[in-house]
Amino acid sequence: MPGLSICDVLPAAATLLGVPQATDALGLADNVGEVRRIVVVLIDGMGLHLLPELASDAPLLASVLGGATGRLDELVCTFPSTTPTSLASLGTGAAPGQHGLLGFTVNIPDTDRVLTHIFWRDDPPPAQWQPIPTWFERLRRAGVDTRAVLPTPFIGSGLTESAYRGAQFCATGRDDDYAAVVAEQISAATGLVYAYTSALDTAAHLFGVGSAEWHAAGAYVDALLTRLLDALPADAALLVTADHGGVNVNERIDLDTDPLLSAGVRVVAGEPRVRYLHTEPGAAPDVIATWTELLGDRAEIYSRENAVTAGLFGPVRPEHLARIGDVVVVCNRDTAVLASRREPPEVTQLVGMHGGATPAEMAIPLITFRG
Numbered sequence: 001m002p003g004l005s006i007c008d009v010l011p012a013a014a015t016l017l018g019v020p021q022a023t024d025a026l027g028l029a030d031n032v033g034e035v036r037r038i039v040v041v042l043i044d045g046m047g048l049h050l051l052p053e054l055a056s057d058a059p060l061l062a063s064v065l066g067g068a069t070g071r072l073d074e075l076v077c078t079f080p081s082t083t084p085t086s087l088a089s090l091g092t093g094a095a096p097g098q099h100g101l102l103g104f105t106v107n108i109p110d111t112d113r114v115l116t117h118i119f120w121r122d123d124p125p126p127a128q129w130q131p132i133p134t135w136f137e138r139l140r141r142a143g144v145d146t147r148a149v150l151p152t153p154f155i156g157s158g159l160t161e162s163a164y165r166g167a168q169f170c171a172t173g174r175d176d177d178y179a180a181v182v183a184e185q186i187s188a189a190t191g192l193v194y195a196y197t198s199a200l201d202t203a204a205h206l207f208g209v210g211s212a213e214w215h216a217a218g219a220y221v222d223a224l225l226t227r228l229l230d231a232l233p234a235d236a237a238l239l240v241t242a243d244h245g246g247v248n249v250n251e252r253i254d255l256d257t258d259p260l261l262s263a264g265v266r267v268v269a270g271e272p273r274v275r276y277l278h279t280e281p282g283a284a285p286d287v288i289a290t291w292t293e294l295l296g297d298r299a300e301i302y303s304r305e306n307a308v309t310a311g312l313f314g315p316v317r318p319e320h321l322a323r324i325g326d327v328v329v330v331c332n333r334d335t336a337v338l339a340s341r342r343e344p345p346e347v348t349q350l351v352g353m354h355g356g357a358t359p360a361e362m363a364i365p366l367i368t369f370r371g
Contacts, residue, residue, distance in 0.1 A: 005076045006086055006364060007093045009241055010135035013038045013192060016237070019142040028237070031071055032370045036190045037236035039182070039228065042090065043221055044083060045201030045354070047245015048074055048363040050209065057215045058222035060229070070369040077244050079312050080104070080274045081354050081361040083201070084117035084159055086243035091163035092132040095314025099132045101162060102313060102323045104271040104355065107278050109322035114269050114342075120158035130162035136192075137166030145191030149182050167194065179224050183231035190235075195228075197221060201246070204352030208248045211351075232371035240367040246354040247361060249273075249336040251298065254348075256341040260290055269325060272336035272347065273355030276325025284326040291329060298335040300357075302328040312357070331356050 004025055014022035016035055046054070051072075055062035063069035078089040078096050080103050088094075088101040096102050105116045108124065115124070139146045148167035154160045155171050172181050182195045203217035225240060232238050255261040255268065255275075264283030269276040279287050284303060292301045307328040308316050316324070329337055338348050354361045 004073075006078060006090050006241065006243070007095065008075070009040065009090060009239060009366065010192075011093050013040060013239065014135055014139055014142075014144075017139065017142075017144050017191060019139055019144060022138075026073070026366065028239075028368065031368050032237040035235055035237045035370075037186060037193070037233060038191075039186055039193045039195065039232065039236060039238045041182075041195045041197075041225065041228065041238065041240045042087075043200055043240065043242050044196065044198040045204050045244065045246055045352075046221065046242040046365065047354075047360060048242075048365045049245055049360045051365060053210060054215070054218040054222075057219040060222050060226045061218075064367055070367050073366045073368070075241065075364050075366050076362045077242070077364050078314070079357055079362070080270065081244035081356060082271060082274075083243050087159065087163040088130060090241075090243070091134040091136065091165075092130075093135055094132050097308070097313035097316030097320060099130050099162070100317065100320045100323065101130060101159075102320065103269060103274065103276060105269045106276065106323045107267045107269045107325070112267055114267065117159050118157075121156070122158060124158075126158040126161035126165075129158065134162075134164060134166050136164055136194075139192055140166045145189040146194075147185050147189060147192070148194040148196075149178070149185055150196060164194070179227040179231075182228060186228075186231060186233065186236065197224060204246050205350045206352075208351035209246055210248070214352075229369055232369065234371045236371040238369040238371070240365070240369075242364040244354045245359075245361045245363060246352045247273075247334055247356075247358065248351055249353045250334040252336050252338050252348070253295070253298075254338040254340050256339050258294075260294060263287070263290065268339045268342050270329075271353070271355045272338055272350070273331045273353050273361070274357075275327075275329040275337045275339075277327040277329065279326045287327050291327065295329070295335075298332055299337070300330045300332065302330070304328065332358065 012026040015024035207213040267278035
């Protein structure tokens with residue numbers, strides 16, 4: 001499915017559920033036929049290129065890769081390849097330039113504040129910061145039952161409201177049997193049920209892709225999907241996708257300990273694999289020249305205007321432009337740019353990262369099962 005992305009998942013699901021003006025660009029109708037329920041599960045960090053390595057501890061995923069179970073297609077996430085951006089792209093079906101969640105962290109225009117989207121509550125107000133209607137809202141207006149099974153801390157957050165508003169939320173605690181709760185929601189309603197797990201992404205960040213902990217998280221994900229597939233009614237389809245992939249980082253450049261890299265930089269946002277540098281007035285050309293010289297082929301360096309013209313974010317609404325740095329740094333290979341004096345110390349210790357534009361970070365699976 002060349003050219004298709006995470007933005008196409010919910011519109012395709014809505015088409016199968018009879019929502020007017022929805023578009024099935026993924027061809028799900030030809031694949032799964034007529035259904036009354038659709039379950040969408042997002043596995044945080046399960047990039048397409050990681051599936052072969054996961055398969056050794058994941059019998060269901062191994063069966064999918066071997067062509068014996070389900071159907072596997074390739075999609076891409078949106079840029080930056082990071083969770084808040086991808087979740088908003090999934091929920092709205094829109095590119096980041098439209099929904100406005102343009103990074104893991106972004107500068108709030110006309111301030112020196114940096115908004116961390118995963119910790120955001122109500123400042124700025126979610127409906128103003130992310131103005132695009134979600135597909136959960138569209139489904140609800142069309143009379144389709146929509147439910148999202150999420151960890152309790154997610155409920156009421158700015159990110160949840162931006163990506164999932166319109167859904168009926170089912171909160172789960174740390175000790176709950178998550179697969180059982182999702183299965184209960186599938187049985188209780190016709191329509192759309194959405195589920196999410198961060199176990200694989202957390203293991204990649206803390207221990208690295210390929211670590212024993214990462215493989216254990218992959219086994220957990222496989223068992224979760226197996227239980228959901230076993231519980232899937234005959235009139236249902238299960239769609240499994242991801243928000244991004246990831247790479248292990250070996251080269252770390254700390255802009256806060258390098259006076260040449262920090263010169264002219266006022267605010268730093270983004271994350272280690274893609275940095276937004278908001279510069280002092282008039283300093284952007286010198287910052288671009290310095291970073292280009294010092295980083296060489298380890299990163300692509302853009303002005304804001306060139307990044308937008310290159311289409312990195314899709315069409316950008318004028319009110320969202322200032323959320324993008326005056327300078328955009330997109331890391332290549334296994335490089336990361338740290339900001340050790342501006343970010344929590346645990347960020348500098350992460351092993352697996354994402355956010356960049358490499359295939360390992362951008363390519364995501366779409367696995368389709370029919371009940």
